Amino acid sequence: MIERFRETIRAAASQKRALRIRGGGTKDFYGGPLRGEILDTRDHAGVVSYEPTELVVTARCGTRLDELERMLAERGQRLAFEPPHFGETATLGGCVAAGLSGPRRMAAGALRDFVLGAKIIDGRGDSLSFGGQVMKNVAGYDVARLMAGSLGTLGVIVEVSLKVLPMPASEATLRFEMTQEDAIGTMNRWAGRPLPISATCWHAGQLMVRLSGAAAGVAAAQRDLGGETVEEGARFWCELREQRHRFFEGPAPLWRLALPPATAPVPLAGEPLIEWGGGERWLRSEAPAEVLREAARAAGGHACLFRAPFETAEPFQPLAQALARIHRSLKAAFDPNGVFNRGRMYPEW
Amino acid sequence: MQTNLADFIRDTPEGREADGILRKCVHCGFCTATCPTYQLLGDELDGPRGRIYLIKEMLEGVAVSGRTRLHLDRCLTCRSCETTCPSGVQYARLVDIGRAVVDRLRPRPAADRLRRALLKESLPRPALFGAALALGQAFRPILPGALAAQVPRTSGRGTWPQPRHARRMIVPAGCVQPALAPDINAAAARVLDRLGISLIEVPRAGCCGALRFHLGDQEGGRRDARTMIDAWWPYLSQGVEAIVMTASGCGAFVREYDHLLERDSRYAEKAKRIASLVRDVSEVVAAGEARLAECAQRSKPAPLRLAFHSPCSLQHGQKLRGVVEPLLVATGCELTPVADAHLCCGSAGTYSILQPEIAGRLREAKLAALGAGAPEAIATANIGCLAHLQAGTATRVRHWIEVIDERLD
Amino acid sequence: MSPMETAGVEPADFLAERDFGGRDREALLSELSRVLPRGALLVSPEDARPYECDGLTAYRQLPLAVALPDSEDQVRAILRICASLDVPVVARGAGTSLSGGAMPHKDGVVLSLARLRSILALDPLARTARVQPGVRNLAISEAAAAHGLYYAPDPSSQIACTIGGNVAENSGGVHCLKYGLTVHNVLRVRAITIEGEALEIGSEAPDAPGYDLAALINGSEGMLAVITEITVRLTPKPLTAKVVLAAFDDVVHAGDAVAAVIAAGIIPAGMEMMDQPATRAVEPFVHAGYPLDAKALLLAESDGTPEEVEEEIGRIREVMAANGATGIRVSRDEAERLRFWSGRKAAFPAVGRISPDYYCMDGTIPRKRLAEMLTAIATLEGKYGLRCCNVFHAGDGNLHPLILYDANAAGELERAEEFGGEILELSVEYGGTITGEHGVGIEKIGQMCSQFSRQELAMFHRVKAAFDPRGLLNPGKAIPTLNRCVEFGRLHVHKGGVPHPELPRF
């Protein structure tokens, strides 16, 4: 399988043809336009090793995310960053390349925080291995982590090792009525206290808070915070993660603003939904991209056009000049012939 | 660390001692974190690890200039680095050796020598200078009159209780302390009297030697020490339990008489005995803490917000940390929090005269830290720090034993 | 420049290290003294020599000069000058690196960041601190304490090491098992390239557009850019924390107990191990009350609400007991908890009490192989005739065998190095890595050739070149050139092929 990938890549490289790396295709909507011949990763599937006591799982890129999570769950473990699937066919490789994390990100960390190692094939067709299966590793630059969120523009991720964690013993979801401003203040204040909050979501005057951890800790926090206990909490967070919540319905462009979490409500046209303790702010908005980008930048963050019915703007906030140069050089280092996912991250490459 | 000492020193007693100390240093750098001069100046050469390295190079025979001496001069000998060092490196002993060697290899310019000579001859004799110096620990380069105005005088010496207890200890009258703050020894005597100990003052016999020693006259320092030993020795046969020091700077030095005179065949044994009997007044009071608390309960003193500055000679030199504070609390003082309590105030013997700029910055920082909790007064345990700090603040600075004494009335 | 145009160009220092001899020293010094305050440029060997090594004294090199800037502008100016004269630059924080990362270059300038030590902003609501690189790790937690917050990664050297050095080494600590390494707790870094250009990497928002350059700058060992400002995430202090101190009469049992705790689904806030020689070295310094007759000690911390901690401590005790612990104590109060830890944190230098020199290894292996590794180390002690203390971040599988030697005794250092080399190679063989947190530096550069293939090493060189095309930042460290690997003689031979027939043999 790997040999087949390498041959395809070498051939494309020698002819300077574009390849489009694709797993389940569940994130085809994310990022720039899809160009080139498909390099399908789905057949390179399967778990290579999983040892619950080592807290590490290593699997091939084509492994289905839902299967992987099911296997972990059987041993009482999980991917703590709660990755969105956006469809049953989502694969592990696509998940890592997209680098997206779910509601638990604010407490547990992002996908990139859990990457321990990766085997990749670069744009020369060379098989390379970085990082490993141990918790700590500073031998050489952390190229494995660099792969997280690289949108397949640096190489084919053929195998990854991820840190896994035990499932929380107990969870509860609370609901509060609150304005956006109060919610932002409250989420940040609570985050500054040792509370087992694992997710927050504010939308339309309601703040949802999920608690996770040892039963005693969750119960204590529940008493401390008050609010109304929500019965179907688990479903709510899953719908939110998968963007099946009603906020995500309809054709209006969906923007994702990542901001310093304590940023006051940003007065922008459109309907907001706030996650990650204030750090991730979704917006259904027809406002011009420049306006949103400038607002995000001014607040110390960035804006991404996450989903749109048709291409209205570049997906990602443009980079400052010095950073853009480094990006181009890195791209050239990994993929000198510009084979992989051309234009998927930035139009120039 | 690897060492390879040069012929000129390798087989001397100092050389052997220095080698042993150097070999213990593993160059981890922990000590730089708590070194006042490194924190201020941010140069390896102004921190303990760098100074150790400079000394090592010099002892290994690398040519030195006045630069090495400059960095050794900038050291306060506060010994904060020793407290921090997990490896047990005896930095102060090493720097003493290093200073002696650099003075030998690169004699100071004449003007510098003269200044130091003046200091070490005049300071131990307060009569020459009015009230100006604490026993080897402090001196303010200002007019005696101005100093007198800044150092709060107690209402004179106060009463000294009659020696009525079976338990007896002696306290040496300091060279400067009586002029600056005459009540400190008397206050100690009154507090100990309440705890069932009679304190007897030994008449002034000169400086304990710290001053000369730290001004580069190591032989002169030893001479002073012998004089002190001779003055105290007769008391030991009269059943005196301990030699109590009320200035922690002197205490730190006297405690190491054994090391200072270990190669003096006539005095080595005596010095050992004397050193073993030295106690800081806080240790003696702490041993009677329960009794102290009882007395305090009876006298019901008014609340007092106090910031305590532990002198380096107490916390690093004598390694007495957290001994005074509970005593103050036991007498109803509220101690305000003080950040970076391990750092030197800049007094450090004659340092404040010789390195006024660094000393001034350290005092500023120290007073800011002491003032953070808005205390009504500042307490400390060494006359040098007391005078140095007082010269920079309107808040009253006192010896802690005086504070306690007052609160027991 | 499009990727196509650079295709095929290999970094300058890929095959062999560059020679920086013959640069215009006079011009360099006069330009540097123009941009630096008085006393901030050290050139005489007398002044520069104390900078010749970091925490690893076995490797020393006198630099051309040492610069002590006190502002970011000065840092930028120094870098521009060095770039224009093609002079190497080695950044330095507190110089506590244990891998020689901050060891100077003979033709280069040491750029000390120690004077950039202000905490620029501390935002309790957003839980962030924006600091200069020379701020000490512990100073951040001290400043945050008033708000009930702290900076979680706590290397044992935290009292002295700088946050800039921490980022450059991606340092870990005793609490990283639960709270992550430096890379997990640094939100944003500003770094200056050798050309003097500022890079804003990451952000105070949860993420930043483009590649995750923070993944590269953390652990970059001063080879990509000079870090001048850092925003760290602060963590709320847990309500309570307690440490279990378990004694074992056999190191192997202690190793097994570590795996058993994790297997029981417990992630302690920290889990550390010390063997008997290490314990005996530190006890006289910390007076922690460690049992001195135990062959190994395990420290395991639980934190959270009082109820959670009670429950977890109970479970940890059970697991320890079931795995042969001969004695178990739980810290009674905060002071005792800190004392238990302080012994562990002071362990390396405390070893200076029992041996003039030590050589600290940093391999990381899968936890389940801890016991096996300990047995192997015991055998190697015999083989090399050197003692070895074992101190480690057991929960992470990160070993710190301290090989005791005497640098004044001929041949001991060489034996210690070989001993260490064998441990590192075993680490790789056991499925681990040669360095978990101390970095490669100059010390483990040879072993990099065993851990990585030629192509992988080439990729590292290309990554470096993306930031520093002329290889001026910390040359000769972390990533070996192919020539060096050939010299080292251990380059991976892939699929039985002869490695690099194109390279001359030495």
Ligand SMILES: Cc1cc2nc3c(=O)[nH]c(=O)nc-3n(C[C@H](O)[C@H](O)[C@H](O)COP(=O)(O)OP(=O)(O)OC[C@H]3O[C@@H](n4cnc5c(N)ncnc54)[C@H](O)[C@@H]3O)c2cc1C
């Ligand atoms: C006793 C002891 C215990 C230790 N324990 C631990 C531990 O538990 N965990 C751990 O991870 N490490 C530990 N270390 C290793 C060391 O403390 C860490 O690597 C630390 O992060 C180094 O910080 P520093 O400021 O001393 O950096 P330095 O030693 O000065 O430099 C280290 C590297 O970082 C680079 N660098 C420094 N500052 C910058 C900057 N601003 N920009 C770019 N590059 C820079 C240097 O070029 C060098 O390559 C220990 C060391 C000692 C001596």
Ligand code: SF4
């Ligand atoms: S004695 Fe004080 S000033 Fe001198 S090196 Fe040690 S800590 Fe620094």
Ligand code: SF4
């Ligand atoms: S702390 Fe001790 S061992 Fe470490 S550098 Fe300082 S003196 Fe040397």
